[in-house]
Amino acid sequence: MEYAKQKLHEEKVFKDPVHRYVHVKDRVIWDLIGTKEFQRLRRIRQLGTTYLTFHGAEHSRFNHSLGVYEIIRRIIDDVFEGRPEWSDDERLLSLCAALLHDLGHGPFSHSFEKVFHMDHEHFTQAIILGDTEVNQVLRKVAKNFPKHVAEVIAKTYKNKLVVSLISSQIDADRMDYLQRDAYFTGVSYGHFDMERILRVMRPREDQVVIKQSGMHAVEDYIMSRYQMYWQVYFHPVTRSAEVILTKILHRAKELYEDSYSFKQEPVHFYSLFQGDVSLEDYLKLDEGVITYYFQIWQEEEDPILRDLCERFMNRNLFKYVEFDPAKEYKKHSELEALFKKAGIDPDYYLVVDSSSDLPYDFYRPGEEEERLPIHLLMKNDELRELSRQSDIVDSISGKRRTDHKLYYPVDLLYDESTKKNIKRQIRSILELT
Known part of the structure; x- marks a missing residue:
């Protein structure tokens, strides 16, 4: 039997706290999970520095990737099978793209990406297309199969329905991470009725649509996402940890460029510092x-x-x-000058951090980021954009919320062994008692 159609002699299952079980019966999926590049995801946390805020947030990209795969498997095998708009020829491609969609994430990924100007999606495609165990498995399906998997993840694949399953405003990626992150952080915000949403999903030519009767479940999902962003993902304590992490990386890079002599040579960072990271070097990096x-x-x-x-x-x-950087820039300049006088380097110890999110949007021609809207399938088979039917979604559509905070080391400002008067001035400006 050809490799693409091979099934395991006995179905394998992973016990999962979110989906109860993750089911694997395709040989290709089982072999991909066993590759060293996929196993590396066990050593990269899903939520970066969030474990310093919510102590349970120790789950990994490995957990999440299996979860996204399981949601896609259920959609395809339980909901889409036999429907004329869905081609079963796309089944294995969709499952592989779901499983591998986060393959290129690095340690503390978003902080690393900012400092070293890298993109995890680039590395995801490089792993899929490069000299890797993952590529060897995918090539056994067909010579061009790795290319198609990479195209789905890059959102350039010709079948937009397949792309929308893992990358849209209501996709398997978001449905898994909202529930998984809520579970491991212990919050209640990320819970919504996924079972209902899966039951009312329908394939259309270029995207998944939702039956009108499932609108309230989708409203709940969107509000869950909104709450998770502001209560968990943008939590100010997590952002403080990210600020320090980012500054560590900046400092190490600056010292390297100044020919500083490290006690322990940072050999794993050399290619990062030089801006020339090979795939081989990248795959050696994990949070450990x-x-x-x-x-x-x-x-x-x-x-x-x-x-x-x-x-x-x-x-x-x-x-x-x-x-507010726009209104308080004079205060920031004054603080920078005082920090320097106090012997505290403002480049590393006075940091403005901003977070921004757009919870839902409809398509706006000409915008840089095209956001495929969620469409409801009405009883007369007409499609209607979600915010035109839902007052709740309409109230937040297109409304970007942005939050700015100024971070500083409070302990240094209360250490009055030096520069006592200057530090008191700083505390006064920051309105510290």
Whole structure:
């Protein structure tokens, strides 16, 4: 039997706290899970530094990837099968793209991407198309199969229905991470009736649509996403940890460029510092490797790198105040000058951090980011954009919410062994007692 159609002698299952079980019966999927590139995802947390805020948030990209695969499997095998708009020829491609969609994430991925100007989607495609175990498995299906999987993840695949299953405003990726992140953080915001949503999903030519009777379940999903972003993903304590993490990476890179002599040479960072990261180097990076360096950098001679690493490793994070950069730029300039006078480097210890989210939007021609709207399938077979039918969704459509905070090390401002009067001035501006 050809490899693409091979089934396991006995179905394998992964016990899962969100979906109860993840079912695997396709040989291709089982072989992909066993590759070293996929197993690497066990060593990368799904939520980066969030474990420093919500202590249960230790789950990995591996967990999430299996979850997205399971949702897609259920949609295809239980809901779409036999429907004329769905071609079973796309089944294996959809399952593989779902499983591998986060394959290129690095350690503390979003912070790393900002500092080193990298894109995890680029590395996802590089792993799928490169000299890897994942590529070897996919090529056994067909010579061009890895290319098609990469195209689905890049949103360039010709069948937009397949793309929308893992990348749209209501997709398997979001449905898994909202529930999984809510479960592991212990919050109640991310829960919605996924069973209902899956039952009312219908395939159409270029996207998944939702039967009109499922509108309220979709409203609940969108509000869950909104709440999760502001209560979990943009939590100010998590952002404080990300600020410090980012500053550690900036400092290490700056020291390397200044030919600083590290006690322990950061060999895993060399290609990152040089801006020339090979796939081989990238795949050696995981959160265990990175935190190893943070651990030993606590003993470095450089006081800033040493202090920042101690803060991150021991959770001595920066405090914050609400801050509007547009209105309070004079205050920021004044604080920068005072920080310098106090001997506290503002480049590393006075940081404005902004978070922004657009919970739902409909398509606006000419905008940079095309957001495929959610369509409801009416009883007369007509399609209507969700916010035209739902007052709840209409009330938040197109409304971007942005939040700014100013982060600083409060303990240094209360250490009056030096520059006592300057530090009191800083505290006064920050309205600290």
